[in-house]
Amino acid sequence: MIEHSWRDxxxxxxxxxxRELLAVCAKADAEAxxxxxxxxxxxxxxxxxxxxxxxxxxxxxxxxxxxxxxxQVRGREAAYVVHPDLRSRGLTTLLVEQHALDDVPGxxxxxxxxxxxxxxxxxxxxxxxxRREWQLLAPLHSAEPPPGLRPATPADxxxxxxxxxxxxxxxxxxxxxxxxxLDGSAxxxxxxxxxxxxxxxxxxxxxxxxxxxxAVWFDAAAREATEYGPAGRIHAVRGGPVRPLxxxxxxxxxxxxxxxxxxxxxxxxxxxxxxxxxxxxxxDQTDVQYLIP
Numbered sequence: 116m117i118e119h120s121w122r123d124x125x126x127x128x129x130x131x132x133x134r135e136l137l138a139v140c141a142k143a144d145a146e147a148x149x150x151x152x153x154x155x156x157x158x159x160x161x162x163x164x165x166x167x168x169x170x171x172x173x174x175x176x177x178x179x180x181x182x183x184x185x186x187q188v189r190g191r192e193a194a195y196v197v198h199p200d201l202r203s204r205g206l207t208t209l210l211v212e213q214h215a216l217d218d219v220p221g222x223x224x225x226x227x228x229x230x231x232x233x234x235x236x237x238x239x240x241x242x243x244x245x246r247r248e249w250q251l252l253a254p255l256h257s258a259e260p261p262p263g264l265r266p267a268t269p270a271d272x273x274x275x276x277x278x279x280x281x282x283x284x285x286x287x288x289x290x291x292x293x294x295x296x297l298d299g300s301a302x303x304x305x306x307x308x309x310x311x312x313x314x315x316x317x318x319x320x321x322x323x324x325x326x327x328x329x330a331v332w333f334d335a336a337a338r339e340a341t342e343y344g345p346a347g348r349i350h351a352v353r354g355g356p357v358r359p360l361x362x363x364x365x366x367x368x369x370x371x372x373x374x375x376x377x378x379x380x381x382x383x384x385x386x387x388x389x390x391x392x393x394x395x396x397x398x399d400q401t402d403v404q405y406l407i408p
Contacts, residue, residue: 117183117206119215122161129163130155132182136198143199145340152187152194160219162186164210166201184210193224193407203232211240222407228400237405246404247382251396252341255369255376261359264289272326276353282332286350289363290327329354333364335371341399346375357390365394 125133133155155161164184183206186195197206210216223245226233237244267273267288282288330353337348347368352360361378368376378396380387 116167117164117209117213118167118180119162119164119210119213121218122163124157125155125161125163129182133161133163133185136182136185137196139199140196152185152196153189155187158189160188162188162215164206164215166206188219188222191222193219193222195224207232207236208239211236216407219407223404224407225402225404227402230403233403233405237403240408242405242408244403245406248379248402248404249382249388249398250400250402251378251380251388251391252343252346252399253365253376253378253391253394253396254343255347255365255374257369258362258366260363260366264291264359264363266290267327267330271330273330275326276330277332277351283334283350285336286332286334287367288330288332289360289367291329291354291356291360293326293328327354329356329360331360331364333368333376335368335373337377338373339377341375341377343375345373346377347371347373349376349378352387357387358394361390361394 122129137152137154153159162185163182164186165180166183167180182198183201184195184197186193195207226237236242267290271288271290273282273288273290332350334348334350338345339348340346349361349364349368352364354360365376376396377399378391379402380391382388382401
């Protein structure tokens, strides 16, 4: 059996337990790519789940209530881990049955890497999937980068292309200059969900200032673990033309000595998925974001 308790702040002794649990989970999940909470810090709420002494659950008969799981809520986003030794034993099901999540309705939480237990739990308790993302992998080969693209400069206004937060500081950006597409086409090449330059989202000012009509962000230093070896990350393709931008990022990753590229795409962006597949990307895993009722 388990017990749970919410904390707005964590005392030093419990914070040390949480950091130890996170370290154990990070080691076990290094290749799977699961989400991990950050070390305890201000501005978060914390749910500590302890295992009550019971020899059927690992022989803990000393009276020590072992920290079995930890959930962290920052804003409206939650992240959750369970000790590797205690997974697939119904611990999270018990937690939901104890109404532990009733205090955080409307928060979202990701289930990474084709997580079957999360899908079963969501179906049983009526938890809705808010978003699905597909992680795709592609082998990299020597290729000439498409003409007409260039590295981004501080003078480039990319805010209409990357509108939420900021790109990772380690990412490199290549841009397609304003004007017609590299093949002479107009803005119909834009990635799904991206406003055309000069459209309603930008009020026309970005296009008139010569803002790039498309960009791709990638990171050769990411070295993400895959079954095929370290992979470079393509963070996003915004605007267009999509195919040349993707091709240029793949060529740059290959030139950096990588053999694999990884790209995560919302499942709703069918056009971007199509372009990626024609360039050799194949499905690796599905990540699902759930909305806590």
